[in-house]
Amino acid sequence: MAVAVPLAAAGARKLGDVVEAKRGPNKGSQALRRGADVLQGQFGRKKKRSRFSFR
8 A cells, every 4th residue: 555555646647647738638637636636645755844843
């Protein structure tokens, strides 16, 4: 799962780019990109917090 989810997100993003390059921006390519962003946000690498961050 640690490898499959980021690969699936990258594949969806790449597929969205290819579709967008051929047909222009449309609902399908936007959905693929949005889905990839959601997958990366939930299962992706977390941003490293600053040592002196107060947030």
